[in-house]
Amino acid sequence: MLKNNRIARLLGIEYPILQGGMAWVADADLAAAVSNGGGLGIIAAANVPPDILEKQILKAKTLTSRPFGLNIMLLSPTAEDAIELAAAHRVPVVTTGAGAPGKVIERLKPLGTIVVPVIASVAHARRVEKQGADAVVAEGTESGGHIGESTTMTLVPQVADAVKIPVIAAGGIGDGRGIAAAFALGAEGVQLGTRFVCCSECNAHPLYKQEILAAGDRSTVITGRRTGHPVRCLKNRLTQEFDKLEDRLADVQEFEELGSGRLRKAVVEGDVEWGSVMAGQIAGLIREIRPAAEIIRTMFAEAEEVLTRLASDFRNGE
Numbered sequence: 001m002l003k004n005n006r007i008a009r010l011l012g013i014e015y016p017i018l019q020g021g022m023a024w025v026a027d028a029d030l031a032a033a034v035s036n037g038g039g040l041g042i043i044a045a046a047n048v049p050p051d052i053l054e055k056q057i058l059k060a061k062t063l064t065s066r067p068f069g070l071n072i073m074l075l076s077p078t079a080e081d082a083i084e085l086a087a088a089h090r091v092p093v094v095t096t097g098a099g100a101p102g103k104v105i106e107r108l109k110p111l112g113t114i115v116v117p118v119i120a121s122v123a124h125a126r127r128v129e130k131q132g133a134d135a136v137v138a139e140g141t142e143s144g145g146h147i148g149e150s151t152t153m154t155l156v157p158q159v160a161d162a163v164k165i166p167v168i169a170a171g172g173i174g175d176g177r178g179i180a181a182a183f184a185l186g187a188e189g190v191q192l193g194t195r196f197v198c199c200s201e202c203n204a205h206p207l208y209k210q211e212i213l214a215a216g217d218r219s220t221v222i223t224g225r226r227t228g229h230p231v232r233c234l235k236n237r238l239t240q241e242f243d244k245l246e247d248r249l250a251d252v253q254e255f256e257e258l259g260s261g262r263l264r265k266a267v268v269e270g271d272v273e274w275g276s277v278m279a280g281q282i283a284g285l286i287r288e289i290r291p292a293a294e295i296i297r298t299m300f301a302e303a304e305e306v307l308t309r310l311a312s313d314f315r316n317g318e
Helices: 006-011 028-036 050-063 079-088 102-111 122-131 152-162 176-184 206-213 237-247 252-259 262-267 281-285 292-316
Strands: 017-019 041-044 068-073 093-097 114-119 136-139 167-170 189-192 220-223 231-234
Touching (some): 017 028, 017 041, 028 050, 028 068, 041 050, 079 102, 093 102, 102 114, 122 152, 136 152, 220 237
Antiparallel strands (some): 220 231
């Protein structure tokens, strides 16, 4: 499966797997652990102040000699600072979200940075390919955090058919079966977020991790639909309050006021009742905390077994 894999070659990694750029979760420790495990670890720029983000980039360089990435949320007020930090420190890979990546491509590609936008539609994928993106992450609505409308099952094959650059599947992937399915749909790599929250090196609050471990197949809910920026997270008292706002058709400002600072409250403070416990639908599949490298190796061994078995089954059916 990995022989001549375009994503692995493009990013200079052993396994074609990226760790999602989760705000307040994806720090230097997690990114380095994933990169040292053979994947591509990613630091989340989010709204992090430039001086703190720079320290995270420098720390990652001390923890791993392997490639790592920086995720830049383009609508963030600190996005320009993040772009310049990526340029100054020659961050090997930048993924982008929440905005058009043109300025990132224009600024960083001439420096040798690989730019990989996260997209949620075929039109968006085509647009960023024309702008010069090196690959795309096609993220389905099963993902945790901010989401689009299309499922991974429907989005990935359509994007794979629409562009020539490699496609990385994200959303609803948590084990080797999911990786095998993503490759069957036309992806050449995968991006995982929720699964890497529950790894030993992740600094998210233990109570945040425990909520994911205790989750079932119907434990997530989508909040904030009226804002135009829906978010998937685990059900709790906060999501119940969001439901009340939806029921009475509250204005966008009320949603924003209720949601402000809630992710940090969950990830850093461990408030899993009134914090935003962002997690994907695959949370119901996650049952243990393991080192990042072990998670990666196990998942790709499982994926290889699945694909080998399926190939044998099809041959025997001829």
